[in-house]
Amino acid sequence: MNASSPEPNPRRLADLAAGTIVSDRDTTIDLAALARGTTLGGGAPLLAGRSVLISVASQPPAVAAAVELDGLAHRFVLAPPDLAADHMRAVIADAGIDFIVSDHPQLFAGFGCGVVPLTLPVADASPVRRDFDTQWTLLTSGTSGRPKLAAHTLAALTGAIPQRPDRGARAVWATFYDIRRYGGLQIMLRAIIGGTALALTSPGESLRDHLHRLGALGVTAMSGTPSHWRRVLMTPDRGDFAPAYIRLSGEIADQMILDALHAAFPQAKIGHAYASTEAGVAFAVDDGRQGFPAFLLERATNGVEMRIADGALQIRSPRAASFYVAPDAPPLAGPDGFIDTGDLVERRGDRYAFVGRRGGIVNVGGLKVNPEEVEAIINQHPLVRMALVRGRRNPVTGALVVADVVLHDGVTADDALSREIMDMCLNALAPHKAPAIVRFVPDLPLTPAGKLSRDPAQTSKKPPDA
Amino acid sequence: MNVRDIIFQEIAGVAAQQKKKIGPFDENSPLLGIGLDSLCFAILVARLEERFDVDPFESAELNSLPTTVGDLVEMYERVVA
Numbered sequence: 091m092n093a094s095s096p097e098p099n100p101r102r103l104a105d106l107a108a109g110t111i112v113s114d115r116d117t118t119i120d121l122a123a124l125a126r127g128t129t130l131g132g133g134a135p136l137l138a139g140r141s142v143l144i145s146v147a148s149q150p151p152a153v154a155a156a157v158e159l160d161g162l163a164h165r166f167v168l169a170p171p172d173l174a175a176d177h178m179r180a181v182i183a184d185a186g187i188d189f190i191v192s193d194h195p196q197l198f199a200g201f202g203c204g205v206v207p208l209t210l211p212v213a214d215a216s217p218v219r220r221d222f223d224t225q226w227t228l229l230t231s232g233t234s235g236r237p238k239l240a241a242h243t244l245a246a247l248t249g250a251i252p253q254r255p256d257r258g259a260r261a262v263w264a265t266f267y268d269i270r271r272y273g274g275l276q277i278m279l280r281a282i283i284g285g286t287a288l289a290l291t292s293p294g295e296s297l298r299d300h301l302h303r304l305g306a307l308g309v310t311a312m313s314g315t316p317s318h319w320r321r322v323l324m325t326p327d328r329g330d331f332a333p334a335y336i337r338l339s340g341e342i343a344d345q346m347i348l349d350a351l352h353a354a355f356p357q358a359k360i361g362h363a364y365a366s367t368e369a370g371v372a373f374a375v376d377d378g379r380q381g382f383p384a385f386l387l388e389r390a391t392n393g394v395e396m397r398i399a400d401g402a403l404q405i406r407s408p409r410a411a412s413f414y415v416a417p418d419a420p421p422l423a424g425p426d427g428f429i430d431t432g433d434l435v436e437r438r439g440d441r442y443a444f445v446g447r448r449g450g451i452v453n454v455g456g457l458k459v460n461p462e463e464v465e466a467i468i469n470q471h472p473l474v475r476m477a478l479v480r481g482r483r484n485p486v487t488g489a490l491v492v493a494d495v496v497l498h499d500g501v502t503a504d505d506a507l508s509r510e511i512m513d514m515c516l517n518a519l520a521p522h523k524a525p526a527i528v529r530f531v532p533d534l535p536l537t538p539a540g541k542l543s544r545d546p547a548q549t550s551k552k553p554p555d556a
Numbered sequence: 557m558n559v560r561d562i563i564f565q566e567i568a569g570v571a572a573q574q575k576k577k578i579g580p581f582d583e584n585s586p587l588l589g590i591g592l593d594s595l596c597f598a599i600l601v602a603r604l605e606e607r608f609d610v611d612p613f614e615s616a617e618l619n620s621l622p623t624t625v626g627d628l629v630e631m632y633e634r635v636v637a
């Protein structure tokens with residue numbers, strides 16, 4: 091750590107966590123108790139300098155485990171709640187995991203790692219030495235196949251957080267994101283650094299009950315995707331929920347959602363931010379307009395440089411992840427340090443607008459779908475010759491998956507066949523990946539190279555100009 | 557079939573395909589309270605666009621989203637010729 095940098099963000103999260111009470115519907119943890127306590131039984135000393143996977147059912151214990159492990163472990167991986175068992179094994183192998191911290195330790199017998207049970211409430215314990223610059227490791231919100239692991243430093247993760255956020259104001263932060271993903275982790279760190287309370291989601295809780303709970307806690311600031319916020323607008327019974335600051339990220343924030351939120355929460359400041367697990371937080375826009383100002387591409391802002399290559403946004407940033415964790419992982423950035431985000435942008439006047447993703451990746455309410463994965467399922471149908479899966483703009487989830495299908499010669503298209511194809515996908519894939527609409531077409535456009543054309547300008551409706 | 561009946565039919569259709577149990581509902585039911593999650597609701601809107609060939613959500617004046625089944629019916633009744 092550079093001693094000359096003015097008031098750097100702290101080296102160890104545990105030194106700072108005393109001001110934060112973290113809660114979901116069922117569990118409340120006062121992080122101050124961790125200064126002389128632990129959730130890890132006598133297990134903490136075992137984890138010094140080791141690679142650790144944190145796999146717990148709900149979010150508050152995940153926060154506690156991250157605070158305890160920062161500075162203690164060589165590396166920890168935050169396993170998101172929906173991580174499938176075979177992907178769990180791949181993560182354990184790629185990250186060289188020595189120990190698993192879990193509140194359901196019996197699930198990890200036979201994984202070939204040590205298991206340290208996590209238990210609540212926080213129990214008294216002697217302080218541990220925190221001698222390591224821990225690699226905070228997150229799964230990227232990838233599309234299919236083996237998850238990618240992005241290793242960050244705490245300094246990079248906290249780089250976009252003001253030195254004294256929320257000082258003097260009584261803030262209570264909440265997020266619709268899970269803190270085990272990049273977007274949620276930003277809010278967790280912001281709450282801890284700002285010394286404010288943090289209210290998290292609980293699986294199975296209705297949105298109405300969730301919003302009432304947040305209202306009762308006096309939540310002042312909340313982040314989520316445009317899709318999360320559209321659901322809020324469609325839930326009229328919101329109790330006392332009235333945040334002063336609303337933040338959108340993770341999907342394209344179009345003018346409609348910005349205006350609708352302004353109408354529903356006229357007192358709130360509304361901002362949208364651009365971030366990715368790999369590139370970190372790039373920028374935040376607070377002027378209430380969709381897209382981002384073109385000048386952000388002309389000069390570095392807060393150390394973040396952006397450029398456009400082949401229509402896609404590229405970012406070089408001190409807040410970026412350090413590297414992908416895996417023995418044979420590809421480099422995270424290009425040779426000059428720029429990370430290709432794959433997000434396509436287009437200049438409109440003095441702004442840039444996001445218009446989709448390269449490779450046809452579809453973002454359904456923040457969950458990414460690789461069209462090739464869905465096409466592979468549809469192409470298994472004996473009557474199908476070929477299929478093109480693409481995104482279609484949707485006012486609820488931002489986009490939906492739809493399929494254009496070419497049948498073999500002589501086959502008659504009907505509703506029953508389209509339902510059959512949809513059911514086939516629903517049986518093989520997560521629900522957001524199955525096409526909502528199957529349309530039969532005589533032919534599909536190909537590129538000059540003979541590949542299916544995935545040009546977003548041709549295949550999806552564009553958002554209206556700002 | 558009128559707009560209301562088509563919307564009620566499509567709600568049942570989406571629920572069946574997505575294997576969601578929905579209870580009885582009417583115009584006063586909150587859209588997100590009848591047992592459809594937001595993905596189901598997104599699919600419903602896409603299917604209605606196919607049926608009616610119009611997307612009332614695109615309308616520029618719109619600055620609030622429907623909250624009840626009745627709101628949704630009205631929204632389509634306004635734009636379906």
